[in-house]
Amino acid sequence: MQNDKTVDGVCVSFLERGxxxxxxxxxxxxxxxxxxxxxxxQLRPHHVIQPDLLGHGExxxxxxxxxxxxxxxxxxxxxxxxxxxxxxxxxxxCVGHSAGGALCLEYARRNPHLVHSLVLxxxxxxxxxxxxxxxxxQEVSEAYQKANALVDEERQEEGAEYLFDYILGEQSWQRMxxxxxxxxxxxxxxxxxxxxxxxxxxxxxEWLSDFQKPVLLLCGDQSREPFRAICEELQKxxxxxxxxxxxxxxxxxxxxxxxxxxxxxxxxxANWEGC
Numbered sequence: 017m018q019n020d021k022t023v024d025g026v027c028v029s030f031l032e033r034g035x036x037x038x039x040x041x042x043x044x045x046x047x048x049x050x051x052x053x054x055x056x057x058q059l060r061p062h063h064v065i066q067p068d069l070l071g072h073g074e075x076x077x078x079x080x081x082x083x084x085x086x087x088x089x090x091x092x093x094x095x096x097x098x099x100x101x102x103x104x105x106x107x108x109x110c111v112g113h114s115a116g117g118a119l120c121l122e123y124a125r126r127n128p129h130l131v132h133s134l135v136l137x138x139x140x141x142x143x144x145x146x147x148x149x150x151x152x153x154q155e156v157s158e159a160y161q162k163a164n165a166l167v168d169e170e171r172q173e174e175g176a177e178y179l180f181d182y183i184l185g186e187q188s189w190q191r192m193x194x195x196x197x198x199x200x201x202x203x204x205x206x207x208x209x210x211x212x213x214x215x216x217x218x219x220x221x222e223w224l225s226d227f228q229k230p231v232l233l234l235c236g237d238q239s240r241e242p243f244r245a246i247c248e249e250l251q252k253x254x255x256x257x258x259x260x261x262x263x264x265x266x267x268x269x270x271x272x273x274x275x276x277x278x279x280x281x282x283x284x285x286a287n288w289e290g291c
Contacts, residue, residue, distance in 0.1 A: 044114030
């Protein structure tokens, strides 16, 4: 069932259905609440919530997210999540992809008592690379800065093409259907803002070693090295984290290969059901 709630004057769109154990499914930049629809169907009849983040799907962006230079702050989407989840029974099983994974991680940091477990597919927290993986950090930070510079110069399509090709692989933009390109171009500032925020704001690290909830980290071996390195660094710091590397898959595997990704998630939840 499609629902909406208002957050600081913005009407937030989300899907909610089912009963019993609560599951939050969060998409990444450039996607919408349908990103995890295969997994949502497999989680029936459990309680599932799928929000459209700010500037995505049917949830509009706040006005400052549409200005130049591109602006974004995770607190905006965290407030969205907290509003949507206000009356949802805890503990919540959180699943997030890319920027959505970073949001789930931050939600868990601020609300550990509300979280049952985390599933993070290549969460976009590149600041964790700064000290120990400097080559990977330099690669991703330079790529995101270049994409933002193009967008700030009003070269929207060049910025979108560069960003999508970096994240999803060379020629991804050229292979993308026209309707998806059009969707991305209406939302370029939000996408640029997400990427810039991820490299300009360092995630606190000290709390990770104290987080005692189960975590499943997923990444594709065809993804960019920084995305895989983020998962490796998180595994080192999270006491109850396991890392699964999916052969032959890339950053968008939850959509391109749900038949390989989703069984890992479902098995993980089943293994920790009583905890």
